[in-house]
Amino acid sequence: MTARLSKELFQKLSNIVGDKYITSEPLATYVYTQDASVFGGTEAGIIIRPGSTEEVSQILSLANQRRIPVVIRGGGASIYGQPKGVPKKNILLDMTRMNRILEINPESMTVTAQCGIIMGKLQHPCRQAGFYLFCPFAPLQIVSLGGWISGAAGGGGIWRDIVSMTVVLPDGTVVKTGGGPGSNVRQKLSYNRVLGGPDFTGLFIGDGGSFGVKTEATVRLTRFPEVIRASIFEFSKLEKVLEVIKRHVACVDPHPFNPIMVFGSGAMRNFMPDLGDSDSFVVMGMMQGHSAQEMDAKLDTFNALGEALEGQRNPALDAMAATMAASSSSESETMMDWLSFFNALGLACWLPFTLPREGFAENYRKLIAWRQKRLEETERRGYRWNGTFEFFTPSDQSTIIGEIDVFFQNTSTPEMFAFVRTTMQEFQEYSHEIGSIDVYNQGVMSYINGRFWSPGFRQLFQTVKSALDPNLILNPDLWMSEQKDTKRK
Amino acid sequence: MGKQEMKNLSLVSHFIYNCRKCGLCGSKFTARVPYVCPVKESTGGFEHSTARGKIILAQGLLEGAIRPSRELAEIIYTCTLCGNCQIQCGSIDNSTGLPLVDTTQVIEAMRADLLRDHPELVDQAYQAMFNSTRQYDNPWGLPRTVKERWAKGLSLKDVRKEPHEVLLFTGCTIPSNPALGGRARKAALILQKAGVDFAVLGKNEPCCGSVQKRVGAFDLAQEMKEKNIALLNSLGSSTIITLCAGCYHTLKNDYQAGETPLKPEVYHFVEFVSQLVKKEKLAFTKKNSLTVTYHDPCHLGRMMKVFDPPREILKALPGITLVERAASRENTICCGAGGGMRLFGGGILAEEIGKAAVQAARDAGAEAVVTACPFCELNLDAAARQLGFPLAVYDITDLVSEWSGIEE
Numbered sequence: 001m002t003a004r005l006s007k008e009l010f011q012k013l014s015n016i017v018g019d020k021y022i023t024s025e026p027l028a029t030y031v032y033t034q035d036a037s038v039f040g041g042t043e044a045g046i047i048i049r050p051g052s053t054e055e056v057s058q059i060l061s062l063a064n065q066r067r068i069p070v071v072i073r074g075g076g077a078s079i080y081g082q083p084k085g086v087p088k089k090n091i092l093l094d095m096t097r098m099n100r101i102l103e104i105n106p107e108s109m110t111v112t113a114q115c116g117i118i119m120g121k122l123q124h125p126c127r128q129a130g131f132y133l134f135c136p137f138a139p140l141q142i143v144s145l146g147g148w149i150s151g152a153a154g155g156g157g158i159w160r161d162i163v164s165m166t167v168v169l170p171d172g173t174v175v176k177t178g179g180g181p182g183s184n185v186r187q188k189l190s191y192n193r194v195l196g197g198p199d200f201t202g203l204f205i206g207d208g209g210s211f212g213v214k215t216e217a218t219v220r221l222t223r224f225p226e227v228i229r230a231s232i233f234e235f236s237k238l239e240k241v242l243e244v245i246k247r248h249v250a251c252v253d254p255h256p257f258n259p260i261m262v263f264g265s266g267a268m269r270n271f272m273p274d275l276g277d278s279d280s281f282v283v284m285g286m287m288q289g290h291s292a293q294e295m296d297a298k299l300d301t302f303n304a305l306g307e308a309l310e311g312q313r314n315p316a317l318d319a320m321a322a323t324m325a326a327s328s329s330s331e332s333e334t335m336m337d338w339l340s341f342f343n344a345l346g347l348a349c350w351l352p353f354t355l356p357r358e359g360f361a362e363n364y365r366k367l368i369a370w371r372q373k374r375l376e377e378t379e380r381r382g383y384r385w386n387g388t389f390e391f392f393t394p395s396d397q398s399t400i401i402g403e404i405d406v407f408f409q410n411t412s413t414p415e416m417f418a419f420v421r422t423t424m425q426e427f428q429e430y431s432h433e434i435g436s437i438d439v440y441n442q443g444v445m446s447y448i449n450g451r452f453w454s455p456g457f458r459q460l461f462q463t464v465k466s467a468l469d470p471n472l473i474l475n476p477d478l479w480m481s482e483q484k485d486t487k488r489k
Numbered sequence: 490m491g492k493q494e495m496k497n498l499s500l501v502s503h504f505i506y507n508c509r510k511c512g513l514c515g516s517k518f519t520a521r522v523p524y525v526c527p528v529k530e531s532t533g534g535f536e537h538s539t540a541r542g543k544i545i546l547a548q549g550l551l552e553g554a555i556r557p558s559r560e561l562a563e564i565i566y567t568c569t570l571c572g573n574c575q576i577q578c579g580s581i582d583n584s585t586g587l588p589l590v591d592t593t594q595v596i597e598a599m600r601a602d603l604l605r606d607h608p609e610l611v612d613q614a615y616q617a618m619f620n621s622t623r624q625y626d627n628p629w630g631l632p633r634t635v636k637e638r639w640a641k642g643l644s645l646k647d648v649r650k651e652p653h654e655v656l657l658f659t660g661c662t663i664p665s666n667p668a669l670g671g672r673a674r675k676a677a678l679i680l681q682k683a684g685v686d687f688a689v690l691g692k693n694e695p696c697c698g699s700v701q702k703r704v705g706a707f708d709l710a711q712e713m714k715e716k717n718i719a720l721l722n723s724l725g726s727s728t729i730i731t732l733c734a735g736c737y738h739t740l741k742n743d744y745q746a747g748e749t750p751l752k753p754e755v756y757h758f759v760e761f762v763s764q765l766v767k768k769e770k771l772a773f774t775k776k777n778s779l780t781v782t783y784h785d786p787c788h789l790g791r792m793m794k795v796f797d798p799p800r801e802i803l804k805a806l807p808g809i810t811l812v813e814r815a816a817s818r819e820n821t822i823c824c825g826a827g828g829g830m831r832l833f834g835g836g837i838l839a840e841e842i843g844k845a846a847v848q849a850a851r852d853a854g855a856e857a858v859v860t861a862c863p864f865c866e867l868n869l870d871a872a873a874r875q876l877g878f879p880l881a882v883y884d885i886t887d888l889v890s891e892w893s894g895i896e897e
Contacts, residue, residue, distance in 0.1 A: 124520060348509070410589075
């Protein structure tokens, strides 16, 4: 038993969750210092795997009375690390035991689940019931629902589909948001985001877990798209690509069923090693829906757009589009897991951005130029990199999200890990300088996002935070730390 | 904290640094993968129970961030080495086609280093097994004669004295365990009935070293391997048939790598019998209605890709209906007995894991579970009894024997 937190506290917490689901063993706490990111977290004093909202409520109530910091972990899938809290003093809540689906409501077209569930496990029964849970570009098999809502939901459009949540506030109070039982005690269904009061659901989306612990969420479903069409064009000029996007989003909502995905030449070489030295952009339009006639019409429209803007066809890419169209209606596509693909590319230096569509071309070129300088530095240092991955997509009519990642050769050298950490962090500082506001509200990114807040925004945050968490126990360092996580080497 | 030598772990360090710690090995879910890690599912589910957690500990050991301890040994030995994490990880080196992260090799290496440098930290049940291996050439503390008792009255060829084509390699567990019901005897009678020219080693049959290697006794296992290859190559057998999935994996995989490989072809009994069935060397005279599911032993299925032959046999048995559990073939959830887990902590966790496999069989509508590994059979049977399920557990040899009309 560690001396970091008292035996008496441990016993009280153990009484809440049961002996099986609490540990303070140093090796157990050591393992939790790492996750999918190169940043990781800090060592907790106690780790608990709660099984219900009630248990979370009792834990937070006790922690709040004792002023003990609490940090939250879902699937351990962050790319910018975990909240640090106070090392060796934290209670870490591993939420993944709360992984039950509570209801799939075909009439309301919603699913309600505990927030520790991994998205892949949530998606599967929805698909079985004929529905689709929209969560684009997430590594579905490792991200928890709560982690997704807290950390990244702002970027891909899923925020629109989150109807309500059950949240345990830092003092242990349990609240329900959204139009439903929260705003009308006679109502049993959570069926609408904003009814009968302010949009408190939105308050907890993208909060990084600062304002409360999400234990349950109700998310809107869409009918599974049975008909898929895909088309791919190559463009040599970025401006042409952006013109395709501009005309496309003027006509259709780009998500969830009509995405345009743009791949840079480095990215395409990972799929097609024989691509050669082409520097073109590959633009893929997907049309997903319920009627072949409608999808064919959309395909014709997209093809006409591509041809009007002088996009080039490539037989290999046509074959790829045909394959995607044929396979996309299967479960494997909806459960599509890019993880194994990316894992095989090497040590990932993720370089994501979220920028306004307006002025995107100039900013994108700046980001690519920044990366080029860093790649030159990489070579000077003798570090080997396997490839790059450039990708962007309009997440709505006015926003483009993307990444220009670099994959390094796997290594045991601590200096190289530090170099990757530094590169990721400095890229974010640079991209924020040119106006990027990234979606990953987690770990190091929260500090960077927080540093760019306006004074009014910061005051608003602090007002809400101190009202909900006056003792600052919940993820206490998130957003507010000014420290740099790594030192440039 | 100073770095440990970690000789064996250093040799597989590339697997550790290839791991991206994404957690797929602990969280993947599909229609065919209800969960990945049986240990995580049957314990408190903390991260150190998963492959990601164990890889993090391995890296900590290599880099000197943690030191060997009894707690570490307990974590490292709480793994069935079933390899499902590796399958579900799916990261492949595109240039070689090999896995980028071989979790079982990493865990075996950690066990080997602990056993070599800190044997006092490891469960003493394993030491007893090593002593038995040295004294009796089997891990179970029984005299060598147990390997010949089963053949009493069968007039089988002695492999060292008579020309033969096939060596029937029974392994240590089947002849040693009364609960396995004369399995070796049934196998021999099946081969006799099919007219196979085979012989046995009897009390001179050595232990293959599978269990010893899995729990980390690398030096002992290597010693056994070298001695056994020399013996088995000298016998004049063209083929070796194993009854145990662990022996099969060891002979076919481990023994055929290295400078002096094993020469005879190695088959598991299910592979050989499925060929006999196809060649119509075996006739099934009995017809009995029974719905069964097949449990793929990890050493036979996931690790050696022998999925179809046992199913082909079952489909050839009149009256048998084969149903599949949600997780089957390469996604099969381990029975719980792998990796030395039945010895560890009294086998309690092994049986807990086995209960899930039994429950899944029941959910699939099976009246019986059929397998092809003595460890799976024992553990699944124990789990079924604990659950109080009226679910029979058979080795496939039992069914082939009965359906062939073999009577004793």
